Amino acid sequence: MSTPEHMLQLWLPALAHFEPAHPLRAWLPRANRLADGGTGYLGGLGDYFPDVDSHVPAAAITREFLAGDAGGATWLSADPAWVQPDMNGVRLLACGQLQLSMDEAQAFAETLQPVFDEAGLQLRISTPDRWHLRMPDATSLPVFAAPEQALGEDLSQHLPQGVEGRRWRVLLNEIQVLLHQHPLNAERRARGLAPVNSLWLWGGGQLPDSLQTRLHGVISDDLLLRALAGRADVKQQPRTPEVIAAAGPGWLIDLQDLPASDIASSWWPTLQTLFERQPLVLHFASAERWQRKPSHRWRIWRGAGR
Structure with a gap:
């Protein structure tokens, strides 16, 4: 039975x-x-x-599935996102489902590359909508909210907090400034598509054994x-x-x-x-x-x- x-x-x-x-x-x-x-x-x-659970190392698990090279390192998802300001803050409206082509993804990533290089982070475009950051050895990560937890809500409620989170809040601000100015976003709006004006950092950790x-x-x-x-x-x-x-x-x-x-x-x-x-x-x-x-x-x- x-x-x-x-x-x-x-x-x-x-x-x-x-x-x-x-x-x-x-x-x-x-x-x-x-x-x-x-x-x-x-x-x-x-x-x-x-x-x-909410702390699942999604970045390492998905990177391994897509590229087979996640073992032995700490990874963080950095998925293309659309945020929009309103009277009460800045809201996350979409993450990882923005109909990006690979050419678009690479063009956005090229603009961001110097920021990641300066931070010692290795950016990998696993698919147009799924990006991954490889961390330096022994990197300690704060708690990052999964997209599901933040969609539709004010970003300030879901950004990494405290002294450990400050570095990532500063990095995210630099990313948003660069993406906001990117000419591809004007083209996307003209085609009726959402802009890519942020990345959502989440799912950090190492690949579980099983x-x-x-x-x-x-x-x-x-x-x-x-x-x-x-x-x-x-x-x-x-x-x-x-x-x-x-x-x-x-x-x-x-x-x-x-x-x-x-x-x-x-x-x-x-x-x-x-x-x-x-x-x-x-x-x-x-x-x-x-x-x-x-x-x-x-x-x-x-x-x-x-």
Whole structure:
């Protein structure tokens, strides 16, 4: 008999994002409500990878996944970001998802290179949207907030604090001045794209020897999730309808980054087939969890909504 941990897992956006008429809603009334899981992105990752929390060394893990050279060094993510001032401060509006080309990334990085050289930091453009800093040996890092913790909020609440954090606050200020003046940002605005006017520093640390998970595999387009799977030595595949349709017990299907409307319009036919064929655990980013089995369709006495 399968336990929830060994069933096919479906990681979804927050339940409130699913309108009453969404097809997924019709499958919940006859399902078994489970204990709540982790909330949000980092909380969800921690459910699937017990070693993961807000201090996960995401930089080293993702750099190793992308380039295979993270071992033996301390790394820090420096992802391109968009910040915007308002009456109450400066807010982080986007991080690492700014539709940069590699040529653009390299042009921005070239402007910043002297600042990093002076600070003794080695900048690596791992992908256009994922940049990494290699630290000098024995570098001590302050606490950096993950993007999820800072998005939409005033930066001053999430910058590294104290004497140890001052160096990084000064560095970030220099970065923002240089990027604000970069001519590429005017071109991006003209094309209706967000400017790249900051970097978000986060996920510092060294590559862990290994990670633990009960998952057999991961289906996701999220870089960190796929990198965690790789570090835990389980299979990982990009998200396509064909791959999802073939998913079986012990796998995680990651849809938490998608709008609920996209799940209804583009992914539901594939998901409905899975619902009808095998037991699943539904984990919403707002923490609610349900277990749904094909036999639950006979629970006709259950209500018609939640």
